[in-house]
Amino acid sequence: MKILTANDLTTGDVVWWAGDGWSRLLIEAIDVADKGEEIGQREEIARRIIGAYVIDGEMTDDGPRPAHIKDRIRGLGPTVRPDLTSKPEAGDLAKWVI
Amino acid sequence: MYQYDNYDQAMVDARVEEFRDQVKRRLEGKLTEEQFRPLRLMNGLYLQLHAYMLRVAVPYGTLSGKQMRMLGHIARKYDKGYGHFTTRQNIQYNWIKLSDAPDILADLASVEMHAIQTSGNCIRNISSDQYAGVAADEAADPRPWAELLRQWSSFHPEFSYLPRKFKIAVIASEEDRAAMRLHDIGIELVKRDGVVGAKVFAGGGMGRTPMVAPEIRDFVTEDELIAYVEACLRVYNRYGRRDNKYKARIKILVHELGVDEYRRQVEEEFAHMNTLGLNPPREELARIATYFADPAYESGLSDEIDRTDPDFALWLDRNVVAHKQAGYAIANISLKPIGGIPGDASAEQIELMADLAERYSLDELRVTHAQNIVLPYVKKADLYALWQELNEAGLGEANLDLVTDIIACPGLDYCSLANARSIPVAQKIASRFADNGKDADIGELKLKISGCINACGHHHAGHIGILGVDRKGTENYQLLLGGSGAEDCSLGTITGPGFDENGIVDAVEKVTDLYLDQRQDGERFLDTYRRLGMAPFKEALYG
């Protein structure tokens, strides 16, 4: 799948394209197919986000999983601060991002 | 320490309002992101992996208790309750909202602080020796010179769109505690015939093409310093490469021209610029220097320290350094608890350090390039009480300059440029050596980890350096040996093929085991490496 991600312009939060808008949760990311670039540009012009880019990923039982470790960490949060991640109770986070 | 006068305060206040206006124009759509990016960068605001990150300047690493407390306040109010002290004596906040940034700058300005030029292709925060003013081996106090340069470089109209960033360090001791020769310009204050002047080095740096700065001038007096540095910058601004950002630092220009030709061009420019009245009068350096005069030390203090508590005695031996004044000591607070995140401190810890500075260190702290904090004016009689409070707050780690006192960049856990995580590697190495107890036996060993080739973690300058790279989508770690950022400055050499995360921890243990086995009397790891060369270490790793 193709996933569109960016940062919220005002807050800087990592966001994912969820079909009808942006979500802070990777699990809500949808497959943007070949529309990612177009949506990203449109949303940047609308001043909702910055730094939009499209990544490869796959759909797993656990939700969308970005192909590259950098984006998995973006989706999760810093692995060295489990309390600040989206899976604070998940145990060994390093395993999920690797 | 330095205090702003009305002029300095007006400058930072105006900057806050300027940035407030810029943020407003950005959010209104009058500035595109492309136009806004350098403006926010010159106010320290990056877009990082998870959020905006704000880098706050700590000029030459010096802070008052009040300023430190403000750093804690910002961590709590605008961030997620912590900050990260960096290898350039700054502090970074990882979770900042763009809309809050102007208010944060205003809060900083209220305590004479700012984030001006902590990023961007301009002259960055001037760094210095964390023991400035209290070390016994100084030719002069480097801080007044650093402050003079801070003011000169702030809002410099000619040098705000340089080919690349520009870092200056000022030291005044033969012992280099600031990695001076790994800066774009390094200044060492020296005394000649009783006169203090600057020995100038140019073209040092780390990154993907590390270089040790060669000397370009053996002596510049205070009367000519600004014109001389302007000349160095002008030659760089005009002729530094702009076609390739990886070749744009001054080190490449100096290297490509050759140091003699660069020096010749600087001297020619200097001969001209020195006639333009660019140099402040001596009264200005003297004015600044009054703020750095020695405090009213108490006399007749005892040098005796009760070493009954063995944990305290260990901390004393490792983290406390001789002061130039009898009865006083320099206390290092390690931000490297075993298994912790190097350089991170919680809002509560930051505020506690502010309190401790006020109570025990004449209201002053220093940030070190090794990501630790220094209390520079502690009475020896107060050390035990100080240590007890530090220890209770998780700040009493007795590991200064040991293998567990690791410099690490934020790495892929926070940084959008990183290829691999740095912090987990630091945590695993520190835990390994604390658990097996070899840390104490090994003694001084400077281990430095970067999560990418940009080298924010100073891996080139580590006795042992680790560089995280991306190998087909997985994290891989190269090992370097033999670097030093100190007065015996040298660049580390890569041992060979890289390792995975656990493999790099084993590799560090293998090379230190070889050292323990082969060392001669008094040799540090670095000395043994230099004596033996790479071959036996390679054999231990790959043989």
Add this chain to the structure above:
Amino acid sequence: MADFFFLRDDAPVQEPAVSIESVDEQSNATAVRIEPGDDARALLPFLGRIALVEVNFPAYTDGRGYSAARVLREAGYAGELRAIGDVLVDQVAYMRRCGFDSFKPNQALDDADVAAAFARYDDVYQKTVDARQPIWAKRHEVA
């Protein structure tokens, strides 16, 4: 909005600018354009007849034009010094400090924003070519 800002007392020079390479042979040329890679000092022998120097900023991030401007002012050039190209409101104050006294941006700028930019800082830390007295001089002014 305006696409030309002029801070001098005389009138803007209207002559078309020639390149720095051709200024020697075009001996009646009074206006010249400097590109980022040009050596502004090559112009010094001709300053006597030059009334306009345009310094081009193809990208505002290329700061060589700031040095070019100062070099010319330091050499005594008193004619019009015009910043052209990717000239943005957040750079004009620094440009002025380096000796520019007219601005011809590619894209029109808001007059009020430009005025605010020039008025933003009451004081300056450095001596340059704009005759403003730096803070260090004010601190030690002889009464």
